[in-house]
Amino acid sequence: MTKTSGYKIPIDYYVLMFICGLFAIFAFATATPMDVMRGFWVINTSRSVLVSDYIAMAGLSATLINAAVSCLLFVFLLIYTNTQPNGKIIATLFLTLGFSMFGKNLLNTLPLCVGVWCYAKVQKARFGGYLVHAMCVATISPIVSEIAFSGGKTSVGRLSAAYAAGIFIGFIFPVVVESVKRMHNGYCLYNSGIAGGFIATFAVGLMRSMGVEVIPENYWDTSHTVQLAVGAFSFSFAAIVFGLFVAGPKRAISTFVKILSERDRDNNDYLLYYGGTCYINIGVMCIIATTTMLLLDIPINGPVLGGIITIAGFSVAGKHVRNTIPVLVGSILATNLNTIELATAPNALSILFSTGLAPIACKFGWIWGIIAGFLHVSVAIGIGALNGGLNLYNNGFAGGFVAITLVPLILFFNRLISKKSDSEVNYGRRKGD
Numbered sequence: 001m002t003k004t005s006g007y008k009i010p011i012d013y014y015v016l017m018f019i020c021g022l023f024a025i026f027a028f029a030t031a032t033p034m035d036v037m038r039g040f041w042v043i044n045t046s047r048s049v050l051v052s053d054y055i056a057m058a059g060l061s062a063t064l065i066n067a068a069v070s071c072l073l074f075v076f077l078l079i080y081t082n083t084q085p086n087g088k089i090i091a092t093l094f095l096t097l098g099f100s101m102f103g104k105n106l107l108n109t110l111p112l113c114v115g116v117w118c119y120a121k122v123q124k125a126r127f128g129g130y131l132v133h134a135m136c137v138a139t140i141s142p143i144v145s146e147i148a149f150s151g152g153k154t155s156v157g158r159l160s161a162a163y164a165a166g167i168f169i170g171f172i173f174p175v176v177v178e179s180v181k182r183m184h185n186g187y188c189l190y191n192s193g194i195a196g197g198f199i200a201t202f203a204v205g206l207m208r209s210m211g212v213e214v215i216p217e218n219y220w221d222t223s224h225t226v227q228l229a230v231g232a233f234s235f236s237f238a239a240i241v242f243g244l245f246v247a248g249p250k251r252a253i254s255t256f257v258k259i260l261s262e263r264d265r266d267n268n269d270y271l272l273y274y275g276g277t278c279y280i281n282i283g284v285m286c287i288i289a290t291t292t293m294l295l296l297d298i299p300i301n302g303p304v305l306g307g308i309i310t311i312a313g314f315s316v317a318g319k320h321v322r323n324t325i326p327v328l329v330g331s332i333l334a335t336n337l338n339t340i341e342l343a344t345a346p347n348a349l350s351i352l353f354s355t356g357l358a359p360i361a362c363k364f365g366w367i368w369g370i371i372a373g374f375l376h377v378s379v380a381i382g383i384g385a386l387n388g389g390l391n392l393y394n395n396g397f398a399g400g401f402v403a404i405t406l407v408p409l410i411l412f413f414n415r416l417i418s419k420k421s422d423s424e425v426n427y428g429r430r431k432g433d
Helices: 011-030 033-044 054-058 060-080 087-099 106-122 127-152 156-184 191-209 225-247 249-260 270-295 302-316 321-337 345-364 366-387 394-426
Strands: none
Touching (some): 011 033, 011 060, 033 060, 033 106, 060 127, 087 127, 087 270, 087 302, 106 127, 127 156, 156 394, 191 366, 191 394, 225 249, 225 270, 249 270, 270 321, 321 345, 321 366, 345 366, 345 394, 366 394
16 A cells, blocks of 8 residues: 555545544434443444344444444545545445445454455555455455354454454455456446355355354334434435535536436446536435335335435446436335335335346336336345345345346347337338338
């Protein structure tokens, strides 16, 4: 990690630091320092498997501090390594902020981060170039917590084993995550969730073969919807105003229209091409996600807020209104047809994270987007048993399966339709016409 002169901290990192600072101010304004630290300890020594709503486990204030600390760790690492932001980096920072509401914490993230650092060293590459991997590998951070704290008991030996496992997983993660992208050709935005799903499935299988049963959790807060909704809407409007201010009102509006016309699944770095206007997209998508939850009467808690923040983050790297709403419509239709209560974790999280399939709607149109969202819910609910709650991005894993299966079928049917259309056009024509 070498430093170079002339590096100026980008404004996007200041935005993340400002959000984390607001989290900390609110946390200590609503709880005593002792209560916050006690809750922070509970979070860091919990199993953290899905679904571990940290708000239900340790309180809102401790959860906000955990999110702030987890996000700031990587912001400072990005600054220390002189890494310039792009869409993927900002999206991943928001992802870290969101999932630190339910599953990620300092204790279970650090060994994974060290593992990625070791990989960068072996590759003789800049660690800054692998910080996205270091953030995303926390999708399987519950593996570290499960080894260290399952059964409510821990020891130096268990902590050592947990950290050794975390370092090893972090070391191999960049290899796995780069290979799985070729499986879905960029049609699922949550590439790390697919890689994490495979690794977690192997880990669960290994544990079960040794007689260790991994049991999912069901912490689900229902008492902070108003506070969190107000916070989400306040952030949304602030992001829109910030985008208008940075880009200028006239230019921002015209550029925002260009974002809505984006259809490229591979080259979807909106921050690189549209700059500050992306914050308007962030605010709009955050409003849509929050409003959807409220209209469906789903409580806003740690996991749900984490999903909303994730949607906001990926609004600089692949999501916008036109490619997201069809997928949301399909997932909502599916949740209204299955037998699981709508306001519970499986359906609520499936709706929010189905938006990782936005590239399908973007490329093939809104009908296929609805179908993708519909299929996602069924796959996400069923696939969780494979990894026992050890993969936080379980919906990314499910989205990968949907993309891998659905996209070839879309291409096949499109070819059939195209051939039929050609035959209809040529039918009845004389040779040479």
